[in-house]
Amino acid sequence: MGGKRTVSAFVPPTLPADVQPADPEEISELQEALDGHRRALAESRVKLSETSDRLEAERRxxxxxEELIAxxxxxxxxxxxxxxxxxxxVTELRAAHQQxxxxxxxxxRRIASAAREAIVERAQSPAPLNEVQARKKIDAMLRKSGWLIQSKAEANPRAGQGVAIEEFTLATGRADYVLYVDGKxxxxxxxxxxxTALSGALAQNERYAAGVLKEHAMAVWRRDEPFAFRYASTGAETYFLNRVDPHARSREVFSFxxxxxxxxxxxxxxEEPDVPTFRAALRTSMPLLETHGLRMAxxxxxxxxxxxxxxxxxRALIQMATGAGKTFTAVTETYRLLRHAGARRVLFLxxxxxxGRQAHAEFDKYRTPDENRKLTDLYNVDMLGRSGLQDTSAVVISTIQRMxxxxxxxxLQDGQDGDEPEPKETPGEAPAAQEGAPPANASNLDETYTADEPITVEYNADVPIESFDVIVIDECHRSIYGLWRGVLDYFDAHLVGLTATPTRQTQGFxxxxxxxxxxxxxxxxxxVNVDFDIVRLNTTIREDGGAKIEKGTTVRIPLPPGVRVADATPLCRQEAFAEAPPPGRSSVTGPVLS
Structure with missing residues (x-):
């Protein structure tokens, strides 16, 4: 066919006249079948994805x-x-050890005597106390401290000022002892x-504090703190916690x-809820220091x-050079503690x-910076003497041996440690005693306390552990070691050391x-101090080979200035021997120490 064809318009075909409308039920079935196929397709895709992920995870x-195995x-x-x-x-070490x-x-090999004594002491020491034995010792400690001990069945809190009731029932358990004071x-x-570690026992006390039964609620002194004063003890070791103190800390004490x-x-x-304790007053009640008359040190x-x-x-340590005013510093702080912190008594040791006499003289001449009055007009400053501790004493001065x-x-005897003046000889009068013998009114501490091992002390009801709030230890590098450290461990007090030459042991203490x-x-x-020069002299004795002293010869050694043989403590005697002049120095005559 030839030529061109031109389409001028679209003419849809004519529907057949005999077409029947679709059946709704058939359409619905087809739709359901389609949805089913879609769901099956989605599930297949999910399963395929999971299978791929699992295979990837297994591969990783x-x-x-394989890397871990390698x-x-x-x-x-x-x-x-x-x-x-x-x-x-190990083989080499075993061979060396065997050799x-x-x-x-x-x-x-020889064992040092100190090490041998320590081994013997450990071997001879008794077995640790069990709880029953500890309870018996605690009972004795309580009785010595003035407490009445009662069983729960015989409880009578008004039987005395202080009553300790055993096996006291609480909501949270049974306390070993509950303390009553004045019925509270x-x-x-x-x-x-x-x-036993006593820190856990103190924590157990905390649990008791929340469990006072209703029948005893009216007898509690403080509702918010039923057990304000808490102890934990093994009979050999005792810890104390005063919950009245806003910043309470446990501390070891010698007894109750x-x-x-x-x-x-x-x-x-x-009476003073803002400063309920001495330790609280130390934090909040001390005013600014009046520096007039004080050196910067x-x-x-x-x-x-x-x-x-x-x-x-x-414990606190003050190092201050000799002559720089250690005693005056201690006196100033003592006045501040008495006046502003409410300290009951301070011991100057x-x-x-x-x-001791020098310290008493320093207290006697001290004038307060606020009122310009003598400290001894405001507070009693006493040397420890025949009458022992006095309730009126605010400051007690004593040697550690006398304490x-x-x-x-x-x-105790008054005299050398007391306020009485030393006896003096009058012309034509025979001496009271021979040279080197103690005076009649002096204590016999020198002859009595010359043990070779540290002293031990027992509880003394006339001198309870709370007798002093603060103890100032003069020349503490000498006093706190050797025989007398037990005296310091006895008291429940802050320790303040004064020294010009602290040793490592002193700093550790x-x-x-x-x-x-x-x-x-x-x-x-x-x-403040004056420097010095060292003068060295050569003598014929030194240059010719030195001098020898035959065994058994009595050597005269000078005591410190102002100290007589009767006054010299064992420590002083030891230091006198230690400070003997070396060969080549001129000989000095003095009292004989034997």
Whole structure:
């Protein structure tokens, strides 16, 4: 066919006249079938995706497992080599140890006497107390401290000022002892066998505090703190926690406090709720220091000490050069503690009689910075004497040996340690005693306390552990060690050490809490002390080979200035021997110390 065809318009075909309309039911069935196929397709796709992910995860896990196995094989090889190395070293050490053992078995090495005594002491020490034995010892400690002990069945809180009731029932358990003072529940004691950590026992007391039964609720002194005074003890070791203190910290004590002491604490807490305890007053009641009349070293010492006391550090050490005013610093701080912190009594402890007299003279001439009055007009400052501790004494001055005698219950004599003047000889009058013998009115401490081992003390009801709030220890590098340390461990008080030359042992005893340091060099630089020069002399004795003293010869050694043989304490005698002049020095005659 040739030519062109042109379409001018689209003409749809005509529907057949005999077409029937579709059946709705058939269409619905087809639609459901279609939806079913679609769901099957979607599920197939999901399963295919999960299968692919699982296969990928298995592949990654297999790879990681192979890497771990390889790493373990490498570590095993390294450890095997290390074990082989260590085995060789152990073999060498065993061989060396066996050789040393064989040598020492044939010729044993000598053991130092101190180490041998320590071994013997450990071997002879008794077995630790069990809880039943600890309870018996705690009972004895309570009775010595003035407490009545009663069973729960025979309880009578009004039988005395202080009553300790055993096996007291609480909602949270059974307390070993509950303490009543003036009919009020004030404290609790938890008894443990010796060797038990007492920190856990104090935590057990905390659990008791929330469990006072309703029948005893009216007898509680403080509803918010039923057991304000808490103890934990093994009979050999006792810890105390005073919950009246806003910042309470547990501390070790020698024994239990007396009921009258706890009653006084309760009275203060009721009357002064803002500063309920002495330790609280140390934090909040100390005013700014009046620095007029004080050297900067003294200001630093007092400020540092009060900062330590405010944080309840039990021990503090002040290093101050000789002649820089240690005693005046101690007197100033003592006045501030008495006046502003409410300290009941302060002990000034020395180890020589002349130092005690010097300290008393310093207290006697001290004038208060606020009222310009003599301190001794406001507070009683006493030397420890025949009458022992006086309730009226605010400051007690004593040698550590005399305090030990007081704790031992021995009768003290006035005189050298007291306020009486030393006896003087009159012309033409025979001496009261031979040279080197103690005067008739002096205590016999020199002859009595010359033991070769540290002293031990027992509880003395006339001198309870709470007798002093603060103890100032003069020349503490001499006093706190050797025979007399037990005296310091007896009292529940803050310890303040004064020294010009602290040793390592001294710093360790005071927990390395040196609150102020003023050395001799600083004192010289400030013009407080004067420097010195050393003069060396050569003598014929030194140049010709020295001198010899035959065994058994009595050597005359000078005592410190102002100290007589009768006044010299054992420590003073030891120091006199230690300071004997070397050969080549001119001989000095003096009293004979034998």
């Amino acid at each position: 896990a297999r790879t990681e497992a 790493s373990a094989q490498r570590a095993k090889s390294a450890y095997a080599a290390q074990i082989e190395d260590l085995t060789a070293q 040393r053992y064989d040598r020492e078995r044939v010729q044993p 529940i004030v404290g609790v004691i938890e008894a443990k066998r010796e060797g 406090h007396r009921p009258e002491t706890i009653a006084a604490w309760m009275k203060r807490a009721d 003294q200001v630093d010492a007092i400020t540092g000490l009060e900062g330590s006391l405010a944080t309840d550090r039990p 020395v180890d020589r009689n002349n130092l 030990y005698a007081l704790l031992k219950g021995e009768e 005071f927990d390395h809490n040196m609150v102020a340091q003023y050395t001799y060099e600083q004192a010289v630089a400030d013009g």
